[in-house]
């Protein structure tokens with residue numbers, strides 16, 4: 001009998017945009033059928049199972065699987081096709097986003113994500129200013145970009161508590177290709 | 178609210194693809210779309226920071242919204258991802274008072290408050306609904322007759338449809354199609370039109386992203402397209418920059434040098450603007466053959 005995590009169950013049900021609808025999942029599998037990643041990988045990437053395990057609160061089982069193969073969660077390309085096609089209007093990508101937040105907190109993330117968050121914290125933007133590009137901007141006649149309020153971004157990120165997560169040592173991404 | 182928008186080009190366009198911003202500004206100036214800049218930070222990335230911590234993502238988006246609110250202006254986004262981030266964060270806070278209070282508590286630290294009075298709109302919607310096709314057609318001096326275009330509106334332009342409410346039929350989008358047609362070019366249909374560019378999964382597994390990119394190009398080529406047209410810098414980057422990576426999975430003899438244009442580049446070209454001043458030369462795939470077809 002897998003261990004049930006009632007927090008996951010409750011959190012998913014509480015998801016702001018229609019999370020309570022998760023209980024209407026009848027495992028039709030349309031989400032799998034329309035998913036471009038599932039179409040390429042078959043059972044390795046399976047949003048239907050992700051929804052089911054979340055609805056049941058099987059966090060431990062799910063996260064053990066993610067640890068073995070991060071792709072079962074991080075393979076989602078966030079195209080939101082499944083959301084559009086799910087007959088029960090389940091916000092599947094919101095659930096996946098919630099799980100990704102939990103996975104990051106548990107250190108189960110490809111390095112790209114915490115790294116990109118640190119880039120935003122330190123530069124105010126995910127893609128920082130580049131002197132060569134600024135020159136090109138001037139040549140194109142659009143001038144330098146407006147000032148970036150880095151201090152405000154830092155203060156906000158300090159206040160949300162995300163730095164605790166970003167400071168944590170990440171586990172290396174395991175072979176996903 | 179006045180009709181001047183606060184322009185939100187996003188960090189990818191601003192700091193990597195400035196020629197796309199230049200083309201958008203040329204088109205806005207020509208058509209009389211008012212815009213000004215503001216001290217925005219990262220939108221932040223709806224497929225980056227949101228996946229790390231939803232609350233932080235929401236607070237930073239709220240800061241951007243508050244900047245525009247302060248000036249009593251709406252935001253016009255040049256990027257699918259930025260538009261989606263700002264609209265969804267706004268939606269989340271409007272439907273979750275606890276989240277809104279938490280965010281405002283955080284924003285106090287930087288002397289700001291999110292009220293929820295600013296609208297965020299994707300520029301394609303501005304061109305289609307506010308400027309209108311007639312005015313765009315009237316500005317065309319060099320019709321792109323004969324150019325065959327495969328469309329890629331991109332996932333985050335319209336999905337999730339119940340929140341973004343961009344167009345009526347989310348799997349059969351028409352605004353980009355009509356804008357392309359107004360330049361004189363012809364749109365070709367291909368089954369992969371709604372397929373994702375693969376941007377997000379590239380961060381986890383480039384191989385999967387490449388297979389998606391390949392399907393996209395193969396479909397567009399099969400349909401006889403000369404180029405792809407997009408309305409998002411992120412999709413542009415996948416198609417134009419990452420295309421080189423398809424070498425490793427290409428069938429024998431298949432070359433991937435397929436050009437991509439941002440919709441305002443196409444419109445600016447049809448307006449008779451010079452490809453050199455627009456900065457088409459900064460594309461990895463410059464589309465010489467495609468442009469030659471329309472005498473450019």
Ligand code: SF4
Pocket residue numbers: 024025026027028029030031032047048051085086087088089090092
């Ligand atoms: S499409 Fe919706 S109802 Fe069907 S299996 Fe997927 S989540 Fe469940």
Ligand code: SF4
Pocket residue numbers: 031034035036037038047075076077078079080081082083092093
């Ligand atoms: S959002 Fe993720 S799970 Fe849904 S269809 Fe796209 S890749 Fe698949």
